[in-house]
Amino acid sequence: MDEVVQTLQDVVKLNTVNGAEKLVADYLIKLFEQHGISCKQLAYQPDRVSLVAEIGDGNGPVVGFDGHEDVVALGDASKWRVDALSGAIDDDNMYGRGTSDMKSGLLAGAWAMIHLKEAGVPLHGTFRFMATVGEEYGQYGARQLADAGYAQDLSALIVGEPSGADKRLLQKPELQHMLAIDGTAADRLAAANHTREQHFIELAHKGSLTFTIHSKGVAAHSSMPEIGQNAIDALMTFYQREKAYFESIKSYQNPVLGPVTPVVTMVKGGEQVNTVPASADLSVKIRTIPELPNAKITAAIKAIIADLNAQGSNLSFEMISDFQPMHTAADTPLIQAANDIGQAVLEQALPQIGVPGGTDASSFLAVNPDIDVVVFGPGNITAHQVNEYVDLEMYRRFIKIYERMVTRLLS
Numbered sequence: 001m002d003e004v005v006q007t008l009q010d011v012v013k014l015n016t017v018n019g020a021e022k023l024v025a026d027y028l029i030k031l032f033e034q035h036g037i038s039c040k041q042l043a044y045q046p047d048r049v050s051l052v053a054e055i056g057d058g059n060g061p062v063v064g065f066d067g068h069e070d071v072v073a074l075g076d077a078s079k080w081r082v083d084a085l086s087g088a089i090d091d092d093n094m095y096g097r098g099t100s101d102m103k104s105g106l107l108a109g110a111w112a113m114i115h116l117k118e119a120g121v122p123l124h125g126t127f128r129f130m131a132t133v134g135e136e137y138g139q140y141g142a143r144q145l146a147d148a149g150y151a152q153d154l155s156a157l158i159v160g161e162p163s164g165a166d167k168r169l170l171q172k173p174e175l176q177h178m179l180a181i182d183g184t185a186a187d188r189l190a191a192a193n194h195t196r197e198q199h200f201i202e203l204a205h206k207g208s209l210t211f212t213i214h215s216k217g218v219a220a221h222s223s224m225p226e227i228g229q230n231a232i233d234a235l236m237t238f239y240q241r242e243k244a245y246f247e248s249i250k251s252y253q254n255p256v257l258g259p260v261t262p263v264v265t266m267v268k269g270g271e272q273v274n275t276v277p278a279s280a281d282l283s284v285k286i287r288t289i290p291e292l293p294n295a296k297i298t299a300a301i302k303a304i305i306a307d308l309n310a311q312g313s314n315l316s317f318e319m320i321s322d323f324q325p326m327h328t329a330a331d332t333p334l335i336q337a338a339n340d341i342g343q344a345v346l347e348q349a350l351p352q353i354g355v356p357g358g359t360d361a362s363s364f365l366a367v368n369p370d371i372d373v374v375v376f377g378p379g380n381i382t383a384h385q386v387n388e389y390v391d392l393e394m395y396r397r398f399i400k401i402y403e404r405m406v407t408r409l410l411s
Contacts, residue, residue, distance in 0.1 A: 008107045009087035012096040021069035021133040025049040035114045048133040050141035060125025061155040063409050066360045067106030068135030071098035079386040092392045099390040100379030105160025112402035123410040142363035151364040156334040156372045159359045162379025164199040193348035202375035204256040204354030207288040207325035216314040219278035228276035232269045234313035235280040241304045254289040256354035261287040290325050323362035334372040341404045
């Protein structure tokens with residue numbers, strides 16, 4: 001087994017389900033130090049450590065690479081073909097939780113940095129590798145790094161999240177719909193690809209706003225509602241106003257991501273069937289686009305609350321999470337480098353797409369909206385599923401892609 005595969009298997013075996021990322025950080029620190037690269041550690045909690053490593057002459061732009069150390073829950077063990085933390089290899093695929101999302105991307109970025117350092121490639125600027133904690137639930141590490149100043153000077157950011165799918169899935173109508181192509185175009189795409197996997201350049205992804213509206217009332221016996229205040233009534237009035245606002249923003253569209261997508265996801269209220277409810281809550285998840293900033297949506301929701309409170313309601317707003325959308329123009333040097341180098345190394349055409357899910361990039365963009373971002377990495381849509389795997393040939397190829405992208409961007 002070659003070294004780049006061995007290190008990936010080692011890291012997949014480390015259980016970093018929703019925490020304990022220090023295991024991966026310690027492994028990476030040792031690997032980097034063996035190759036003469038020093039690291040800085042940032043602890044979110046004692047067992048949750050992000051790290052930063054840099055190479056280059058410092059006389060030019062800063063190109064970042066981002067990958068996360070945590071993984072989602074292992075899932076039903078009886079449905080896995082192998083132990084979920086084994087990193088078992090079959091037919092040049094490695095199986096295990098995090099193989100696609102995204103320990104293969106993380107290790108590909110690390111090996112690209114090591115190879116560039118050992119080859120003595122002149123980099124006129126800085127290549128910054130960032131491994132983060134808590135991406136799956138809150139982007140804790142990315143936010144911590146951003147607050148510590150590691151995003152302020154970034155000009156470009158490569159996010160090594162999985163960007164592929166089994167080539168056979170090009171025949172699926174749902175994938176064709178996502179790509180805005182018909183069956184004939186999908187056939188041409190597949191015929192031009194002589195590998196097992198089709199990849200995409202993700203140059204945009206939606207952001208998200210998650211919030212809860214709390215309504216307070218006054219409890220009373222249901223036989224005497226006039227001496228109480230029904231928290232559900234006020235919440236339903238808010239719901240109707242919010243629904244009208246959501247209708248008013250349907251015209252906002254991003255050419256890649258489409259419209260804003262708002263969903264009311266939870267409603268809770270009342271204590272028992274014969275009591276006027278003293279409290280009620282409504283939770284909302286909104287997938288956002290650059291054309292309608294998160295802050296503008298938040299301000300509109302708060303304005304509705306202020307108006308209703310002036311009329312006698314007792315509503316309050318609780319922000320749960322606020323992640324920025326991302327859309328990088330196709331003609332930027334970063335996207336052009338990903339396209340040119342990716343097509344050559346992967347030997348396939350690379351459709352440029354937007355996706356609804358987010359990445360750590362949201363937290364970096366929150367402090368520096370001028371960063372160009374591309375999401376492009378080994379792995380596929382088995383992320384978060386049982387029998388998650390990575391095509392090891394693609395993993396090896398992405399190491400080369402990252403080496404060549406960084407070299408080109410810092411030449």
